[in-house]
Amino acid sequence: MAERPGSRPRVALFVTCMVDTLYPRVGMAAVDLLERHGADVVFPHEQTCCGQPAFNAGYRADARRMARHFLAVFWPLIDQRRIDAIVAPSGSCVAMVRHFYRILFDEAASDEDRRRALQVGAATYELTEYLVDVLGVEVIDAQVKGKLTYHPCCHLLRELGVDAQPRRLLAGLRGAELVELPGADECCGFGGLFALKNAEISTAMGRRKARNLAASGADLVVMNDVSCMTHLNGILKRQGHRCRAVHIAELLNRVDEHGSADRDPTNAR
Amino acid sequence: MRVDVRAPYKVRVRQALGDEAMRTALDRATEQMSARCAEAMAAVDAPRLRDEARRIREHAIEHLPELLEALERNLTANGCHVHWARDAEEARQTVLNIAHRHRVRQVVKSKSMLTEEIRLNKALERAAIDVVETDLGEYIIQLAGEPPSHIITPIIHKRIEDVSELLQRELGVPPTNDPADICATARRELRREFLRADMGISGCNFAIAETGTICIITNEGNGRMVTSMPRLYVALAGIEMLLWQVASRSATGQDVSVYFTLSSGPRRPGHPDGPDEMHVILLDNGRSRILERGYREALLCIRCGACINVCPVYREIGGHAYGDTAYSGPIGAVITPLLAENVAAAKELPFASSLCAACRDACPVKIDLPRLLLDLRHDVVQRKASPVLERVAVRAYSETVERPGRYRLAARLARWVTRLIAGGKDREISRLPPPLNAWTRTRVFPSFAARSFHEQWRRREHRDMRPPTE
Numbered sequence: 144m145a146e147r148p149g150s151r152p153r154v155a156l157f158v159t160c161m162v163d164t165l166y167p168r169v170g171m172a173a174v175d176l177l178e179r180h181g182a183d184v185v186f187p188h189e190q191t192c193c194g195q196p197a198f199n200a201g202y203r204a205d206a207r208r209m210a211r212h213f214l215a216v217f218w219p220l221i222d223q224r225r226i227d228a229i230v231a232p233s234g235s236c237v238a239m240v241r242h243f244y245r246i247l248f249d250e251a252a253s254d255e256d257r258r259r260a261l262q263v264g265a266a267t268y269e270l271t272e273y274l275v276d277v278l279g280v281e282v283i284d285a286q287v288k289g290k291l292t293y294h295p296c297c298h299l300l301r302e303l304g305v306d307a308q309p310r311r312l313l314a315g316l317r318g319a320e321l322v323e324l325p326g327a328d329e330c331c332g333f334g335g336l337f338a339l340k341n342a343e344i345s346t347a348m349g350r351r352k353a354r355n356l357a358a359s360g361a362d363l364v365v366m367n368d369v370s371c372m373t374h375l376n377g378i379l380k381r382q383g384h385r386c387r388a389v390h391i392a393e394l395l396n397r398v399d400e401h402g403s404a405d406r407d408p409t410n411a412r
Numbered sequence: 413m414r415v416d417v418r419a420p421y422k423v424r425v426r427q428a429l430g431d432e433a434m435r436t437a438l439d440r441a442t443e444q445m446s447a448r449c450a451e452a453m454a455a456v457d458a459p460r461l462r463d464e465a466r467r468i469r470e471h472a473i474e475h476l477p478e479l480l481e482a483l484e485r486n487l488t489a490n491g492c493h494v495h496w497a498r499d500a501e502e503a504r505q506t507v508l509n510i511a512h513r514h515r516v517r518q519v520v521k522s523k524s525m526l527t528e529e530i531r532l533n534k535a536l537e538r539a540a541i542d543v544v545e546t547d548l549g550e551y552i553i554q555l556a557g558e559p560p561s562h563i564i565t566p567i568i569h570k571r572i573e574d575v576s577e578l579l580q581r582e583l584g585v586p587p588t589n590d591p592a593d594i595c596a597t598a599r600r601e602l603r604r605e606f607l608r609a610d611m612g613i614s615g616c617n618f619a620i621a622e623t624g625t626i627c628i629i630t631n632e633g634n635g636r637m638v639t640s641m642p643r644l645y646v647a648l649a650g651i652e653m654l655l656w657q658v659a660s661r662s663a664t665g666q667d668v669s670v671y672f673t674l675s676s677g678p679r680r681p682g683h684p685d686g687p688d689e690m691h692v693i694l695l696d697n698g699r700s701r702i703l704e705r706g707y708r709e710a711l712l713c714i715r716c717g718a719c720i721n722v723c724p725v726y727r728e729i730g731g732h733a734y735g736d737t738a739y740s741g742p743i744g745a746v747i748t749p750l751l752a753e754n755v756a757a758a759k760e761l762p763f764a765s766s767l768c769a770a771c772r773d774a775c776p777v778k779i780d781l782p783r784l785l786l787d788l789r790h791d792v793v794q795r796k797a798s799p800v801l802e803r804v805a806v807r808a809y810s811e812t813v814e815r816p817g818r819y820r821l822a823a824r825l826a827r828w829v830t831r832l833i834a835g836g837k838d839r840e841i842s843r844l845p846p847p848l849n850a851w852t853r854t855r856v857f858p859s860f861a862a863r864s865f866h867e868q869w870r871r872r873e874h875r876d877m878r879p880p881t882e
Contacts, residue, residue, distance in 0.1 A: 158865045160813075160819075162865060163823070163864050163865040163866060164823045164826065164827070164860050164861065164864050164865075165858055165860055165861060166858075166861065167861045167863065167864055167865035167868050168861075170865040170868075171865070171868065186865075186869045188816070188866065188869075188870075189816040190816070191812075191813045191814070191816055191819040192809075192813045192819075194810070194813065196806075196809070197806050197809065197810055198786075199767060199786070199789075200763075200789060200793070200798075200802070200806065201786070201788075201789030201790045201791075201792055201793040201798065202793050202798075202803075202806045202807075202810070203790050203793070205806050205807060205809075205810035206810070208810050208811075208813075208814050209810050209813045209814060211814070212813060212814040246783070246786070297766070297767070297768035297769060297770075298769075301768070301769040301770070301772070301773060302769065328770070329724050329768075329770075330724045330766045330768035330770070332724070332766060333766065334765070334766025334767055334768070335766075335767075336763075336802075337763065337765070337766045337767070338850075338851065339847065339848070339850045339851060340763055340850075341425070341725075341763065341764060342850035342851065342853065342854065343425055343426065343429055343854075344425060344429070344725055344728055344729060344764065345766070346853075346854040346855070347429055347728040347729075348724050348725070348728060348766070349854075349855070351724075351727075351728070373857070373858060374855065376856075376858075377851070377854075377855025377856045377857060378854065378855050380838075380840070380856050381842075381854060381855055381856050
């Protein structure tokens, strides 16, 4: 077991495949936030993807294969108490591990797989959920300029029931004006492979969200999933909207008082 | 009708998305309906009521055989004729036999999705029997020659302007945008039909086993006329629409619907009103197969339409895009493929959802609709009915994901490729080859990061010997 200074909780970051490859800065921001608010972060290098894309499209055998890999990487850490929790900057991937692994390891699965899935599921948290509920963070000292609004991603809101936590953290930001988003609870239209298989419906839903964003007057729409963020930014940019979608970890991690808030967070790499 | 319900799925979706009048109508109505429903549910102890409603429905489905036997016994004791129908054909034939025996020329109907499911009107018309729908919405779409596009608001796809134009054309009444005027016109026209009809046909919101009673819930009073004015009354009930004892806020956002009609048999000696004969047709049409296939949860549905009103997909495409089916929206995407074993619908409808779960949270009997959609998708994949390219891609992806070395290599490859084809200072991709052009036709895609998180973390470990990796 690694040395554990004081009583700081130790978390393993599950960075998720999309953050890993498309938005590593979101992962780095998550690490900074966790470390600054009292957790030690480890990063198991063998991690890849939770398997949700395959599961949602109906490919349970493929999803199970990916889930087994996830469990092989994270379960020993949990079981041997080398970490206290797994934290991911995504509501959707956490919903997969916490809820949908139970479906995946309900059918053809061994008792051992099921036990591991339940154990890992119970120890996996979404980033803002972990910051607020476990680390007890109430206010994050960060400075943001402009008008902000919040889009609750569907899996975060309806599968995990996490809503108050990100909203509370956003309310504590300095300099931000929080504005109301009409139809905030409506899906943005991403939906995994749905965005490709039903691209026209997905686009119509995204455009509706873009219209609501324009009506809100927000410069930035904050959310907890980079998948929905990619879809929305894709539409906002193509349609020439001013508003941009940004991941909450990046926004909360704007500690630099000398202008980092002015940088367009969607371009920073 | 702009959406051809018999066209292939992709065509229907495109027609629906291009129908601006319909989308305006849907926007107006769904916004109002979902707000009203949310308000009505907030006024009561919704979690407790939903739990209770679910328990009542679960009890009914668990005890289906006993309840059906009791229902038949008690209906018969009340003087009703009970008929069993295995499928749509048997149900249609039963209605036709009753009609022929009594030389029926004209039928009035109250709104019933079950009769839409079995396409009863067409069968009656083919037998030279006039059929008149008496629910206002159904009356209007019958005049328009269209199928309903929503379980409880069949003309949700029409703006009031479209309705006015239709009535002007079909009935020669002056144009109006006042619902009260439209209602008065229908009332005047329908009064004649009620007086002329030989047979009334209704569906059944609930059948009560203990008392042998058929319940229908309506808002316009037409249901009462249908069940009591003509000399014959025929009720059609799905075998799952059964309760032992009685229990609409979730549907229309009313505290309670205006008319709750209970029919427990024909007119008895001394009764001034009521039909001379009452028939009840209990229809399976795929319902017991739904039980066998493990989709019991889908049979809990009470057809209130709450899931449809909150569905963001329905809101964009409306009911006709779900095809030639009585049921649209999330519950339609589940039961249309199950009821008819409709192979084409099974391949398409369960995927017409972003799995946002708004439907599950709105359902008054807490049906886990996203779970049912996921299970149906799994069935499609199990049957090897999903697209070959998709199967190959998912397999390749999963085999990459379970091997970290291969995953990291694939990520590097994807980075090179995307950064090669990306343009502009934002390094964004505006065009991808098929099938990924489904994304880039309407959305830009970001290129992969110059250094993945994996690589950045390794650097960080080397640089400052931060906490070690597990």
